[in-house]
Amino acid sequence: MSTNTGYGLSYADIRETQLAALDESLQKQVRNIKLVRMRAEEANIERILTLTDVVPLLLPHTAFKSYPESFLAGGKWDRLTKWLGTISSLPTGDVDLAGVEDLDGWVDACGRAGLFVSCSSGTTGKSAMLPASQEDLDFIAQAQIAAVQWGSGIRTGDMRTSAGPAGIVAHTPRNMAGGKAMMEAFVDPAAPRFSSGLPLATIGTLMRMVLLRKKIADGTVEPSELAQFDADSAARERGLAEAQIRAVEDVISKRDKRLLITGMWGALYPFAEAVRARGFSAKDFHPENACYLGGGLKRAKLPDNYREYVFETFNLQPQFIYQMYGMQELNSPMPRCSAGRYHIPPWVVALPLDKTGDNLLDIGKGEIECRAAFFDLSLTSRWGGVISGDRIQLSFEPCECGHASPSIRDNVERFADLEGDDKIACSGTVDAYVRGMS
Amino acid sequence: MSTEATENIVSAPIFVRGEVIEGNDIVHRSRDLGVTFATPNIPFQKAIPPRTEVPPLLNVPAKEIIDFLVETGQQLVAPDNEFVHECFERMASTHILPRSVVENVSKHAVAYLDRRILQAELDQNFPDPRVLDEWVLKEDFTGRRAWVRACAPRLIHVLPGNSPGVAIKSIAQGALVKAVNLFKMSSADPFYTVAILRTMAKMDPNHPIVKSMSAVYWRGGDAGVENAIYRPQYFDKIVAWGGGDAINNVIKYIGPGFQLVSFDPKTSISLIGREALEADEIMEKTANKAAADLMMLNQEACAASRFQFVEGPKALVDEFCAKFQRCIAERAAAAGDVRALDKDLKENVETLMMLDDDYRVWGKTDGKGLVIRSEEPVDFHPINKIGNVVRVDSLGDAVKWVNVATQTIGFYPPERMADYRDALGAGGAQRVCPLGEAGPSTIGTPWDGMYPLHRFVQWMVNENGIPA
Numbered sequence: 062m063s064t065n066t067g068y069g070l071s072y073a074d075i076r077e078t079q080l081a082a083l084d085e086s087l088q089k090q091v092r093n094i095k096l097v098r099m100r101a102e103e104a105n106i107e108r109i110l111t112l113t114d115v116v117p118l119l120l121p122h123t124a125f126k127s128y129p130e131s132f133l134a135g136g137k138w139d140r141l142t143k144w145l146g147t148i149s150s151l152p153t154g155d156v157d158l159a160g161v162e163d164l165d166g167w168v169d170a171c172g173r174a175g176l177f178v179s180c181s182s183g184t185t186g187k188s189a190m191l192p193a194s195q196e197d198l199d200f201i202a203q204a205q206i207a208a209v210q211w212g213s214g215i216r217t218g219d220m221r222t223s224a225g226p227a228g229i230v231a232h233t234p235r236n237m238a239g240g241k242a243m244m245e246a247f248v249d250p251a252a253p254r255f256s257s258g259l260p261l262a263t264i265g266t267l268m269r270m271v272l273l274r275k276k277i278a279d280g281t282v283e284p285s286e287l288a289q290f291d292a293d294s295a296a297r298e299r300g301l302a303e304a305q306i307r308a309v310e311d312v313i314s315k316r317d318k319r320l321l322i323t324g325m326w327g328a329l330y331p332f333a334e335a336v337r338a339r340g341f342s343a344k345d346f347h348p349e350n351a352c353y354l355g356g357g358l359k360r361a362k363l364p365d366n367y368r369e370y371v372f373e374t375f376n377l378q379p380q381f382i383y384q385m386y387g388m389q390e391l392n393s394p395m396p397r398c399s400a401g402r403y404h405i406p407p408w409v410v411a412l413p414l415d416k417t418g419d420n421l422l423d424i425g426k427g428e429i430e431c432r433a434a435f436f437d438l439s440l441t442s443r444w445g446g447v448i449s450g451d452r453i454q455l456s457f458e459p460c461e462c463g464h465a466s467p468s469i470r471d472n473v474e475r476f477a478d479l480e481g482d483d484k485i486a487c488s489g490t491v492d493a494y495v496r497g498m499s
Numbered sequence: 500m501s502t503e504a505t506e507n508i509v510s511a512p513i514f515v516r517g518e519v520i521e522g523n524d525i526v527h528r529s530r531d532l533g534v535t536f537a538t539p540n541i542p543f544q545k546a547i548p549p550r551t552e553v554p555p556l557l558n559v560p561a562k563e564i565i566d567f568l569v570e571t572g573q574q575l576v577a578p579d580n581e582f583v584h585e586c587f588e589r590m591a592s593t594h595i596l597p598r599s600v601v602e603n604v605s606k607h608a609v610a611y612l613d614r615r616i617l618q619a620e621l622d623q624n625f626p627d628p629r630v631l632d633e634w635v636l637k638e639d640f641t642g643r644r645a646w647v648r649a650c651a652p653r654l655i656h657v658l659p660g661n662s663p664g665v666a667i668k669s670i671a672q673g674a675l676v677k678a679v680n681l682f683k684m685s686s687a688d689p690f691y692t693v694a695i696l697r698t699m700a701k702m703d704p705n706h707p708i709v710k711s712m713s714a715v716y717w718r719g720g721d722a723g724v725e726n727a728i729y730r731p732q733y734f735d736k737i738v739a740w741g742g743g744d745a746i747n748n749v750i751k752y753i754g755p756g757f758q759l760v761s762f763d764p765k766t767s768i769s770l771i772g773r774e775a776l777e778a779d780e781i782m783e784k785t786a787n788k789a790a791a792d793l794m795m796l797n798q799e800a801c802a803a804s805r806f807q808f809v810e811g812p813k814a815l816v817d818e819f820c821a822k823f824q825r826c827i828a829e830r831a832a833a834a835g836d837v838r839a840l841d842k843d844l845k846e847n848v849e850t851l852m853m854l855d856d857d858y859r860v861w862g863k864t865d866g867k868g869l870v871i872r873s874e875e876p877v878d879f880h881p882i883n884k885i886g887n888v889v890r891v892d893s894l895g896d897a898v899k900w901v902n903v904a905t906q907t908i909g910f911y912p913p914e915r916m917a918d919y920r921d922a923l924g925a926g927g928a929q930r931v932c933p934l935g936e937a938g939p940s941t942i943g944t945p946w947d948g949m950y951p952l953h954r955f956v957q958w959m960v961n962e963n964g965i966p967a
Contacts, residue, residue, distance in 0.1 A: 095853050096849070096850075096853065099849060099852070099853065120846070121842045121843060121846055123842070123843040123846045123847070124846050124850075127846050127847050127849075127850035128850070129850075129851070129854070129857075129875075129877065129878055130878040131875045131878065140854065140856070140857060143854060143856070144850065144854060147850065147853040147854070275878065278878075278902075279899070279900075280899065280900075280902050280926075281899075418842060448842075
């Protein structure tokens with residue numbers, strides 16, 4: 062595994078450097094990001110001298126979805142730009158809104174001014190909107206490639222052939238930058254690439270649900286709009302099912318090639334099932350096949366042996382399996398090591414918080430069960446400090462794999478999923494039950 | 500797991516038709532406060548009598564039931580009631596509201612157990628309340644006759660966690676319709692219902708009311724329990740308060756023979772006319788009334804106002820907002836309620852503070868009371884002492900924001916209520932009242948768009964043909 066990326070550095074070695082970088086980030090961003098300035102003033106924090114000083118300055122993920130929905134619904138693009146300006150360090154004055162008619166148009170206008178807006182792909186609820194600079198996008202590309210090579214035997218110049226389940230990928234600057242870099246690094250440009258033929262999911266299409274929900278709550282939605290929305294969703298599912306059949310054909314036809322399989326667990330598992338149903342399994346695939354796995358289960362319900370099942374189907378050997386932990390709010394992936402733990406790069410500061418997210422836990426010895434919070438020092442266009450909804454087991458001690466960097470056990474769960482929803486009250490919001498959306 | 504081991508586990512006994520069952524078989528978390536409590540396994544075969552057994556209360560006269568409920572009320576406020584005492588002790592650790600508020604509300608709720616109130620409920624819910632006690636003979640215009648009876652139903656009550664008053668009301672109403680009742684308590688309050696029932700059992704452990712009541716806890720949505728008991732073989736109706744996953748889970752089981760009576764989650768608002776802004780003194784009084792409606796159960800109640808539509812120019816509306824915020828903060832301070840705002844909520848409000856072309860905020864995000872002024876309702880749920888004043892040119896502009904989830908509309912000036920109530924009703928609203936009066940309601944009037952007792956019972960007809 063490559064060693065020049067810093068993934069192996071112990072926390073003790075870099076603690077002082079991290080603190081200095083945190084303080085530098087605060088001094089710079091307190092001037093540029095209105096939200097950070099507000100937080101710092103409220104908490105009366107001028108310098109970051111200890112990790113505790115960062116805690117009141119960490120943003121919940123909701124900070125990136127705090128825009129009033131009426132700005133989207135009412136096409137108030139100047140207001141939406143102003144909102145973006147409160148969470149981003151990049152100037153919004155150059156965003157030319159002339160001719161902007163919809164959300165995608167607004168995202169394009171921001172892009173022309175150097176503010177690349179990506180959104181999280183939540184299909185219900187509100188989506189987060191995350192600005193990035195070109196510098197951030199370049200970093201994401203670089204960090205992904207470095208992480209893959211640290212966390213697996215996959216190497217640049219491998220000239221692999223890509224394959225994987227068909228999926229509707231959010232067409233965001235972040236995904237595009239990461240995806241393009243990965244293909245360039247590991248895949249043979251001349252190898253045939255599967256095209257699902259599915260329409261791209263732009264920010265505008267992802268946000269349709271948000272706007273529809275607002276119309277439901279406002280009581281202005283028409284039955285035909287709801288019927289259309291359902292019909293579109295059904296058509297999308299049919300399209301996906303049809304593309305899936307072709308994706309299975311595609312991977313089978315490439316079975317003698319050295320593959321790079323990419324996808325999420327929720328899609329990969331049924332993909333593997335379909336391949337087996339066609340009578341193909343490990344013996345039919347190349348022994349140096351590799352896979353890039355993004356994200357967790359995302360609430361997909363799969364059998365306990367889902368990983369082994371997928372690995373066995375495609376003849377995937379451990380050294381060629383890349384898995385990582387990460388989140389949209391950060392630039393940097395945390396690759397999984399040979400001992401099965403996710404390692405934190407030195408430019409990301411791990412902050413173990415209590416369940417409420419208010420207090421930093423003692424780093425001490427051994428594993429700490431905590432709410433995950435991180436400060437990604439690589440971020441330039443927005444504040445790097447975020448609190449997640451994840452419950453993790455974090456250790457600052459050297460890992461069994463031989464690397465000394467802080468690492469996370471492979472049993473990440475969302476607090477929300479752990480607790481279930483047993484809370485009922487007679488006071489509530491309309492959309493909580495008018496159409497069962499919340 | 501180390502964090503959990505150090506916490507105290509609070510025991511929550513259950514009540515099954517007169518029997519108190521203690522035990523720490525199952526450990527649960529109270530969602531709001533993250534407190535751990537433990538309950539015994541539920542002996543469902545004891546809690547749910549078979550249908551071959553006539554409900555114990557069926558032939559107990561309503562008058563006797565009322566007598567017992569009134570006596571229960573007396574016992575609940577008796578200073579030496581150990582069950583209630585102990586219950587408040589335990590509730591202090593699981594309830595979202597401060598102990599003093601919970602205690603006051605619970606004491607206030609006992610007032611429902613009044614002979615005149617309970618009789619009025621029966622008289623208003625049933626054109627002829629005798630149907631509860633006997634088979635009442637009816638004759639149609641052809642001369643055909645039948646006896647009609649409001650039969651004792653088998654009810655599951657899914658109780659909310661925000662209001663102790665609902666526990667008292669549900670027990671009383673379940674008794675008035677002579678139902679066999681199973682109360683599913685909430686994680687925010689797995690104690691008070693049991694305390695009431697224990698008080699009853701102490702008065703008379705074999706009373707048919709006591710033999711008709713069980714109060715238990717399971718985690719809402721637990722398919723292991725719900726799939727087993729949410730069935731017409733066991734129950735006729737599920738009376739559910741609230742919304743969210745708890746209700747979405749219930750809906751799966753609804754079908755012929757197992758019906759839902761739903762007290763939906765509600766939002767309440769205020770409509771404040773330009774008359775309120777005419778003079779400083781009136782503005783002050785109106786702001787105080789608006790704050791009173793907002794601070795019902797410290798804004799945890801469904802009747803507590805969340806959005807205040809104020810008619811007038813921005814400058815005057817802003818003056819109103821300043822007074823309104825002060826009034827909320829005074830009430831919050833008096834209640835000793837210093838709960839911090841939820842992180843997401845705080846984030847949302849702080850964003851609006853930065854978007855100061857469209858929004859203005861009075862007060863801080865410190866949980867001590869704040870007011871946001873906007874031109875459209877904010878898209879989050881104002882809770883924990885937050886008012887959202889929506890400025891409108893005319894109160895008519897506010898009507899479009901009314902929907903089926905709108906429960907109570909406090910109105911100022913009251914003289915204008917008559918001009919708007921038809922439109923508000925068409926929008927889906929259930930109740931209009933003078934501003935400042937969201938709390939009290941006229942005894943025996945419908946609630947959430949229905950006469951609940953009438954919805955609870957199962958009607959049965961005994962035909963008797965045409966007399967020769």
